[in-house]
Every structure is written in structure tokens, then in C-alpha cells.
Amino acid sequence: MTKKLAASPLIWPMLALVALLLVNVIVTPSFLSIRVQDGHLFGSVVDILRNGAPTMLVALGMTLVIASRGIDLSVGAVVAVSGALACAHVAASDDPGGVGTVVTAMGIALGVAVGLGLWNGMLVSVFGVQPIIATLVLMTAGRGIALLITDGQIITVTSAPFKILGTGFVFGLPVAILVSLSVFALVGLLTRRTALGMLLESVGINPEASRLAGVRYRTIVFAVYVFCALCAGIAGLMIASNISAADANNAGLWIEMDAILAVVIGGTSLLGGRFSLTGTILGALIIQTLTTTVYTAGITPETTLVFKALVVIAVCLLQAPKFRALVSRRRKRPPAPTGRAATDEVAGQQVSVPAPTSMVAK
Known part of the structure; x- marks a missing residue:
């Protein structure tokens, strides 16, 4: 039983x-305490789950890409593009607080995100461009597109x-x-209860x-x-919704690295094939908990990357x-014999002398 647990790829992330x-x-004894206020749950653990939700989403998508022997930078x-489009539409609307306006803004943002995914997929599968090169192009251009949408400014919305x-x-x-949990459950059902997971591997x-x-x-x-x-588009909407603004310079900055780290920590092979969705969720929680730990301990945020x-x-x-x-x-290696024990061991060894091969039978 112990050997099986030690061999499990999930035991070490856990x-x-x-x-x-x-x-x-140890640093904050009340860290795990959860309180109920106005019917809502609050606490450090709840904050970790909520703040880590965008990373979880991006990491789930990254898991499937890496499982297909690809990468998405x-x-x-x-x-950034998703958050910029949604906030720009809501801010320019005559009714920013309307449900229809928000639904339309989110639909536009997610539609463009799907289009960008089709672009990456076309470059990789149809034209045979290396995944790291194909997505690196959009990594550079996409941030510029987000800055064009926001005119280099932070767009704030009140909705x-x-x-x-x-x-x-x-x-x-x-x-x-x-x-995030709904997406995780949906992807788990599709990849583990149908043939899609086997085909992907x-x-x-x-x-x-x-x-x-x-x-x-x-x-x-x-x-x-x-x-x-x-x-990534849904994660962009989450981030923009959380701060009620679109910051094209900082939104989603280094989230691709956090997603890849979460996938690797969870046990998914970067060579493709084997993947673990549960391990990815654990990896995302580890990264967010580590970030929270650095802040709680009073360590400067600049050193977070070193701890990661x-x-x-x-x-x-x-x-x-x-x-x-x-x-x-x-x-498990036994200790080497020393002193009298080593002498007795050498003396007790039998030396075998091979028979001469040049002797001719009479």
C-alpha cells in the first residue's frame, strides 16, 4: 500500500x-478559518480558490495542449485581449449596467478568443509550424492588440x-x-468517460x-x-471582472508560465501522451498557495518567482x-565492512583458479 502511494504521481503535489x-x-494560526458573512464564505482558503480560478482554467486548457505534444505561449x-474587448464594449455602451450589454461583451470576447485558438490550431496542424513558434507569434502580437483596443490606457467599468x-x-x-470546477468536471467526463482521452494520448x-x-x-x-x-478567454473575463478594469499591460502577465508549471507539477508529461487533470488542479493550487504564502510571510513580491x-x-x-x-x-545500500570484519571477509573468500587451456589430453 505504501509503495503504491509513493508511486502515485499525485502524492507529491498533495x-x-x-x-x-x-x-x-504556523505563520498565521487563523489561516484555515472560514467565516460566513451575509451568507457568503470568506477566508484565506476561499481567497486561494477564487484567485487561483483563472490559473486553473488556463492550466486545464494547457494540459490538453501539452498532452497532444504541443505548447501554447x-x-x-x-x-489580455478578452478582458480588453469586454471592458471596452461595456464602457462604450449607453447601458453599462444592463445584463444584455454584459452578455454581449462576454460573447464578443469569447468569440475572439475562439478565433485566436483557431489561428493557433491552423498554424500547428495545417501548416506544420512548431507549436512554440506559432504561439510565440500570437504571444507577442496579442499583447499589442490588447493595447490597441485600450489605447494603452486602463479601462475601468462600473457594472x-x-x-x-x-x-x-x-x-x-x-x-x-x-x-472552474464546472469546466474541470466537463473536461474530466469527456476525456475519461469517452474515447477522446485515449485518442488525445x-x-x-x-x-x-x-x-x-x-x-x-x-x-x-x-x-x-x-x-x-x-x-484563457474566460480567465481574462474573470480577471477583468475582479478588478472592474482592463489592464492590457498586466492582465494575464506570466499566466502562461504559471499554467505550464501547474501542468508539470501535476505530473503531465511535456513529451505528450500521459496527462492528469486532477494533478493540474493540484499544481494550480500549489502555485496560488505559494503566492499567498509569500505575501503572508511578509516577503517582497519580487521574490515570488524564485520560490516558485x-x-x-x-x-x-x-x-x-x-x-x-x-x-x-x-x-538500501549496506554499509561497507571496516576493520577486522573486512579482513575476515577477504580471508574467507574462495579464489577459483581456471583450468589451463593449453593442456593436451593424452
Whole structure:
């Protein structure tokens, strides 16, 4: 039982998350306390889940892209474009507080996000451009598009319906958490209860063999890039809704790195094929908890990236089979005999002399 737990790819992310929570409890004893105010849940744990919801969404989309042996560096730019479009439409509307205005703004933002995902999928699957190059182009251009939409300014909006996605509550829980968990449940059902997950893994393991076996490689690649961009678009709406503004310079900045780190921490192989959605959620929670820990401990925010790197290296080493085998081999290695014991061992060894091969039978 212990060996099975140690071999599970989820055990080390879970232990890392528990360790971070314990550190926070030591620094702030009331860290895990949750209070109910006006029928809503509040507390540090709730804040971690709510603030980590955009990263969870982007990381879920990134998981499927990486499982197909790809990468998407443009999710941060898609986040910025999505938030900029929604806020620009709401701010320019005659009725910024209307539900119809907010729904239209979100529809425009998500439609453009899907279009950007189709662009990435076309470059990768149809034209054969390397995923890192194809998405790097949009990573650079997308941020510029967001700045053009906002004219380089921060667009602020005053709309109660628009704030629901980022700061609203349903049944006492933040809407952002419920949206992220709903997407996680939907993707889990599609990839683990249908053949889609197996087809995705086959494409990631060997695209050419999958094509020869009749798998529609291009369709799957298109789908994962569109889904990843859609997740980034929803995350952009969450971020813009949370602050009631569109900041094209900072919205989604480095979220692609956080998403990739969450995927790696969760045990998904960067070589494609094997992936874990539950591990991705744990990885996103680890990153957000680590950020909260740095702020709680009074450490300067500039050093957050250093702590992220240390945690990622530690978790990845613990997950690596070669590293675990090396540690266990050193732990099981018997101590070398010394002194009289070594002498007796050498003296007790039998030396075998091979028979001469040049002797001729008489």
C-alpha cells in the first residue's frame, strides 16, 4: 500500500500543498478559518480558490495542449485581449449596467478568443509550424492588440452584472470557483468517460501512427488549441471582472508560465501522451498557495518567482523515477565492512583458479 502511494504521481503535489498550508498555519494560526458573512464564505482558503480560478482554467486548457505534444505561449495575450474587448464594449455602451450589454461583451470576447485558438490550431496542424513558434507569434502580437483596443490606457467599468463573474457568490461560494470546477468536471467526463482521452494520448505519443490508424489528428489539435484559448478567454473575463478594469499591460502577465508549471507539477508529461487533470488542479493550487504564502510571510513580491522555481524543482525531482530510484538505492545500500570484519571477509573468500587451456589430453 505504501509503495503504491509513493508511486502515485499525485502524492507529491498533495504533500507539497499540505506542507505549504502548514507553513501558513504556523505563520498565521487563523489561516484555515472560514467565516460566513451575509451568507457568503470568506477566508484565506476561499481567497486561494477564487484567485487561483483563472490559473486553473488556463492550466486545464494547457494540459490538453501539452498532452497532444504541443505548447501554447499565447494564453496570457488571449487573457489580455478578452478582458480588453469586454471592458471596452461595456464602457462604450449607453447601458453599462444592463445584463444584455454584459452578455454581449462576454460573447464578443469569447468569440475572439475562439478565433485566436483557431489561428493557433491552423498554424500547428495545417501548416506544420512548431507549436512554440506559432504561439510565440500570437504571444507577442496579442499583447499589442490588447493595447490597441485600450489605447494603452486602463479601462475601468462600473457594472454590477459584469462583477458577478469575478466577485459574485452563488450558494455561498464564489462564482469563479464554481466556473472552474464546472469546466474541470466537463473536461474530466469527456476525456475519461469517452474515447477522446485515449485518442488525445495516442496523438501525443505518436502522431504519425495515430494518423495511420485512422485518428483525425488535425481535428484533435484544432480542438485542443481552441479549448485552451476559450479557457484563457474566460480567465481574462474573470480577471477583468475582479478588478472592474482592463489592464492590457498586466492582465494575464506570466499566466502562461504559471499554467505550464501547474501542468508539470501535476505530473503531465511535456513529451505528450500521459496527462492528469486532477494533478493540474493540484499544481494550480500549489502555485496560488505559494503566492499567498509569500505575501503572508511578509516577503517582497519580487521574490515570488524564485520560490516558485524552488518548489517546482523539488516536486519535479520527487516525481522523477530516476531520482527516486537513486535515493532509494543509496538508502538500501549496506554499509561497507571496516576493520577486522573486512579482513575476515577477504580471508574467507574462495579464489577459483581456471583450468589451463593449453593442456593436451593424452
